[in-house]
Amino acid sequence: xxxxxxxxxxxxxxxxxxxxxxxxxxxxxxxxxxxxxxxxxxxxxxxxxxxxxxxxxxxxxxxxxxxxxxxxxxxxxxxxxxxxxxxxxxxxxxxxxxxxxxxxxxxxxxxxxxxxxxxxxxxxxxxxxxxxxxxxxxxxxxxxxxxxxxxxxxxxxxxxxxxxxxxxxxxxxxxxxxxxxxxxxxxxxxxxxxxxxxxxxxxxxxxxxxxxxxxxxxxxxxxxxxxxxxxxxxxxxxxxxxxxxxxxxxxxxxxxxxxxxxxxxxxxxxxxxxxxxxxxxxxxxxxxxxxxxxxxxxxxxxxxxxxxxxxxxxxxxxxx
Amino acid sequence: xxxxxxxxxxxxxxxxxxxxxxxxxxxxxxxxxxxxxxxxxxxxxxxxxxxxxxxxxxxxxxxxxxxxxxxxxxxxxxxxxxxxxxxxxxxxxxxxxxxxxxxxxxxxxxxxxxxxxxxxxxxxxxxx
Ligand SMILES: Cc1ncc(C[n+]2csc(CCOP(=O)(O)OP(=O)(O)O)c2C)c(N)n1
Ligand code: SF4
Ligand code: SF4
Ligand code: SF4
Ligand SMILES: [Mg+2]
Numbered sequence: 001x002x003x004x005x006x007x008x009x010x011x012x013x014x015x016x017x018x019x020x021x022x023x024x025x026x027x028x029x030x031x032x033x034x035x036x037x038x039x040x041x042x043x044x045x046x047x048x049x050x051x052x053x054x055x056x057x058x059x060x061x062x063x064x065x066x067x068x069x070x071x072x073x074x075x076x077x078x079x080x081x082x083x084x085x086x087x088x089x090x091x092x093x094x095x096x097x098x099x100x101x102x103x104x105x106x107x108x109x110x111x112x113x114x115x116x117x118x119x120x121x122x123x124x125x126x127x128x129x130x131x132x133x134x135x136x137x138x139x140x141x142x143x144x145x146x147x148x149x150x151x152x153x154x155x156x157x158x159x160x161x162x163x164x165x166x167x168x169x170x171x172x173x174x175x176x177x178x179x180x181x182x183x184x185x186x187x188x189x190x191x192x193x194x195x196x197x198x199x200x201x202x203x204x205x206x207x208x209x210x211x212x213x214x215x216x217x218x219x220x221x222x223x224x225x226x227x228x229x230x231x232x233x234x235x236x237x238x239x240x241x242x243x244x245x246x247x248x249x250x251x252x253x254x255x256x257x258x259x260x261x262x263x264x265x266x267x268x269x270x271x272x273x274x275x276x277x278x279x280x281x282x283x284x285x286x287x288x289x290x291x292x293x294x295x296x297x298x299x300x301x302x303x304x305x306x307x308x309x310x311x312x313x314x315x316x317x318x319x320x
Numbered sequence: 321x322x323x324x325x326x327x328x329x330x331x332x333x334x335x336x337x338x339x340x341x342x343x344x345x346x347x348x349x350x351x352x353x354x355x356x357x358x359x360x361x362x363x364x365x366x367x368x369x370x371x372x373x374x375x376x377x378x379x380x381x382x383x384x385x386x387x388x389x390x391x392x393x394x395x396x397x398x399x400x401x402x403x404x405x406x407x408x409x410x411x412x413x414x415x416x417x418x419x420x421x422x423x424x425x426x427x428x429x430x431x432x433x434x435x436x437x438x439x440x441x442x443x444x445x446x447x448x
Pocket of ligand 4: 380381382383384385386387388403417420421422423427428
């Protein structure tokens with residue numbers, strides 16, 4: 001294995017030579033690209049990347065341009081995972097047979113697949129599950145903006161309860177999405193994956209630590225990255241980091257990791273916990289919850305988040 | 321540059337968006353030293369997306385690099401741990417860099433596109 005890139009602080013990190021380029025067509029303030037930059041800059045090893053159909057893919061591969069300075073492949077919506085697993089399997093086989101080109105000597109490429117929550121929680125799910133069951137040496141990153149953003153904002157199984165989307169519109173008779181957000185991290189941990197973690201771009205240090213840990217792990221790694229979406233969550237583009245802070249500090253999006261399917265560790269404990277109400281109130285997709293007939297849902301949300309936090313803490317303590 | 325048809329490539333070939341072969345991986349070459357191909361989005365321009373532009377005030381900056389890490393569009397130029405300016409070809413004017421800048425007054429502020437940067441610096445607000 002090659003040496004891990006040393007990133008002691010943000011000044012160190014800022015000497016990175018980005019391998020992701022600007023003048024892509026992501027919205028101003030899009031968190032997808034902040035996450036991608038943090039992940040790519042966490043290593044200097046060669047990168048073999050794939051992306052599922054979705055905002056990231058569509059906006060970084062607009063003919064005749066590419067925004068990627070490493071090898072990158074897109075096949076379909078559902079199979080970013082198997083595309084990268086195939087590349088990883090070929091690499092391994094050629095290595096075993098001594099058939100890698102000389103330029104690969106002494107290198108340890110990293111295989112990373114990116115997919116949105118639609119691609120991950122719903123449409124690409126069985127492909128991801130297969131990759132994890134087969135144990136490929138790869139990292140799968142879900143850019144979780146809790147909605148099918150690229151096609152105009154339809155709900156996915158990651159959309160949280162009460163969010164208004166174009167297929168679960170809030171109005172006189174509905175408070176929006178009726179289902180709870182799917183617990184993808186537990187599902188991936190249940191595959192016995194050596195490492196799964198939740199990350200958020202506003203906590204860049206926690207992100208880099210987890211990504212480097214993931215890269216150092218042999219076998220499949222799952223990363224669920226919260227990606228605040230200015231367009232579909234309906235907040236101003238300059239608020240992306242502030243909204244992300246509200247998500248992590250209200251514990252709506254807790255940061256933790258699970259090793260070998262069981263060992264759970266919480267990696268961020270907010271010093272000043274903020275009410276869930278503040279997180280919801282900052283986004284247009286939850287604005288109707290502040291009408292009298294739906295306000296009870298804000299309390300329900302708080303209870304849900306508290307119960308989840310309690311559960312995570314107990315699991316951490318019990319280490320099971 | 322010689323163009324190849326898709327069916328002229330060998331299986332497993334990797335295409336890079338650089339116009340000549342690079343001795344090292346891009347992670348070891350700064351953008352100014354890279355032979356970008358015209359098909360790399362680095363060569364494209366999105367400056368006309370902006371309504372407001374961020375203007376940088378070197379005198380106030382503490383080089384914390386918050387703007388560098390949180391800029392979605394690789395448009396904060398930092399070299400040798402120092403922030404040195406904004407890449408106006410790629411900046412879409414989201415304003416995140418201004419929001420995360422911790423100095424008082426801020427070292428980055430949004431101004432209308434038509435205002436000259438020197439005039440913007442002359443109008444910089446005082447400490448709050
Ligand atoms: C098999 C298939 N079904 C539907 C689509 C249309 N489609 C393209 S992108 C997209 C939404 C992607 O949502 P998500 O995966 O959450 O990524 P995001 O755009 O939100 O980042 C959809 C439905 C497609 N390209 N292929
Ligand atoms: S719709 Fe959302 S995820 Fe898609 S590019 Fe815009 S901000 Fe990013
Ligand atoms: S306004 Fe947005 S795109 Fe422009 S430099 Fe600041 S953070 Fe980057
Ligand atoms: S965030 Fe502000 S103080 Fe920090 S490096 Fe950028 S301009 Fe300078
Ligand atoms: Mg999505």
